[in-house]
Amino acid sequence: MYGINHENAQIIFCDLNSAFAMAEQQAHPSLRGRPIGITNRLSRHCCVIAASYEAKALGIKVGTRLDEALALCPDFVMLESDPPKYHHMYKQLARIMKSYSPNIKMKSIDEGIIDFHGTTEIVNNRPLEEIGFEIKQRMKQEVGSWMKVNIGIAPNRFLAKQAASWHKPDGLDRIDHRNLIDYYKSIELTDLTGIASHYEARLNAAGIFTPMDFLEASSDTLRRIVFRSVVGDDWYQRLRGYEVDDVKTKLGNVGRQWVLKKPSADDNFILPCFQYLCETTGKKLRYQGVDTRGILVWAHFRTGESWYVRRMFKTTFFTDADIYARALYLFNQRPKHMVIQSMGITCYQLTPSARNQISLLDEVNKDEWLTTAVDEINEQYGTFKIFSANALLGTQIVKQKIPFGGTKYFELLLKQA
Amino acid sequence: MDPTIEIKQRVDVVVVYKKHGDLASLCMPYKMRFRGQEIEFVELGLRHQTVAGKRMIHVFDMSDGVNDYRLEFDAETLTWTLVAMIEGNYVRD
Structure with missing residues (x-):
């Protein structure tokens, strides 16, 4: 009736919920079963970036x-x-996920997808529930007895993630054409991954208040009225169990931002930190093997106002010195009397690196060789064993956050640890 | 707050290497001498690796049943360091 996908479920979604807190409880038996939280830097005003299940139960x-x-x-x-x-x-x-299918994709540091399409008959001629239970068991045996994995099984990535969130912690659920309607009847709109308050308001404005209303909406309504783009078509397919999320994302920009613990307008404090942000951005660029042509710098002020400026340059660049010189030129255009709350730099218009090409200009070559030498020493x-002297204060103050959203810089982050 | 007590002291450690077993516990500290006391471990919380530049460091989070200890083995200098501990009695019942 709803055009639901009747394909056999071939996707397993693995989710280490409360992953960081669970890792600490695994490492420290005395903290197991206790309310704990993780923060990036301990201070009186720090906040929780990951909470244990026991803490969550107390409202933390x-x-x-x-x-x-x-x-x-x-x-x-x-x-x-x-x-x-x-x-x-x-x-x-x-590692455990890869032992079941060559087609795995880690979505972030604590979750990933195993796609069994094309492998079930040859590699794993077993029910996916059995494999799911085995993954749970192996995490306990091979990593630690406190480890808990939520497993979701479904025909597409979206429903598999929904299934993994259904019964936390340590759940294992399947969502397919047999129970999809009952599942949608049991949840709220904002229980759907990707539907937060903003999208909920849009859906409500179109008379959609429940997941069942969402399912019953036509693709035309979703495309033209609710989302006003092809995103509506994607949601129409996604809700029915068809795959629309198996897409490769292109690296669009690279950047770094920082929230000041004590908002400031003092150049002696801000500029070393800004230079440090530029140098970490440069390291990310080179780690990705790309050069940039565009720079955007921005700041949010204590007053609640924002400022940004962006500029495209004629040639590409990648050295820390080049990035900082250009970014500083833009950053100096900010209203200097304003007290900065947070600031950042983003490089865009990225192109594959051409740095193996030796320049006719000796100055250019010297800059590149210096950057390469410093990178090799580091x-x-x-x-950050070697860095610009001006950035010294920044290296002491600005702390690297853990990348929740992606894992592409994790190796780089570990070198700083 | 944070119950971690920083120690950062070289310690004597007796290590057991198993021929078979779970990947996580093929190699694990058995006991150590710290501040004149011999502490016997009863549980391996977690073993993981990290790096200091290109030097490989093996981190062993151990428990003697009451306290938790973070031991680091430097694979280049072959030294054991007790980096930190959490006293089990910190967490009240």
Whole structure:
């Protein structure tokens, strides 16, 4: 009736919920079963970036400040993040997943997809539920007894993720044409991955208040009225179990941003930190093997106002010195009397690196060789062993965050750890 | 707050290498001497690797049943360091 996909479920979604907190509890038996949280840098005003299930049960969640958490639970324990530990978890999960299918995709540091299309008959002639239980068991045996994985099985990535979120923690669920309607009847609109308050408002404006309303809406309504683009068509397919999310994303931009712990308008404080942001952006660019032509710099002020400026340059560049010189030229155009709350730099118009091409100009070659030499030394002895003297203060103040959204810079981050 | 106590001291460690077993526990510290006391480990919390430049560091999070210990083995200098510990009695029942 709804045109639901009747294909056999061939996607497994693995999700290490509360991954960082779980990793710490695995490492520290004395913290198991206790409300704990992880933060990037411990301070009075720091906030939780990952909470254990025990903490979540007390109302402590991502974004809760330490003082709020302690008010809710005086025994609350907050630990500083330990990226190598989380990377280990990530690698173990990926290794186990890869043993079932060559077609796996890690969506972020704590979740990934196994696509069994084309492999079921040859490699794994078993029900996916059995494989799901085996993955759970192997995580406990090969990583640690405290490890819990939520497993979702479905015909497409979207429904598999929904299934993995159905019964947390340590759940295993299948969503397919047999139970899809019942599932949609049991949840709210915002329980759907990708539907937050903004999209919910759009759907409500079109008379869609439940997942069943969403399912019953025509593709025309979704495309023309709700989403006003092909995104509506994607949602129409996605809700029915058809695959629309198996797409490769292109690297569009590279950048770095930072929220100041103490908002400031003082150049002596801001500029070293800004230079450090430029140098980490340069490292990301070179790590990805790309050069850039465009730079955007921005700042949010304590007053709530924002400012940005962007510019395309005639030639590509990739050295820290080039990036900083151009970015600083733009950054100096900001209203200097304003107190900065957060700031950032983004490089865009990226092209594959041409840095193996020796220039006719000696100055250009010298800059490139210097950058290469510094990168090699930092590779050998740890990132930011050598850096611009002006960025010294920035290296001490700005701390690298853990990349939740993607894993493409994780190796780079680990060198800094 | 954070119950971690930073130690950063070289320690004597007795290690067991198994021929078979789970990947996570093929190699694990058995006991260590710290501040004149011999501490016997009863559980391996987690073993993972990290790097200091290109030097490989093996991190062992161990428990003696009460306290948790973070031990690091430097694969280049072949030294063991007790980096930090969490006292189990910090967390109240």
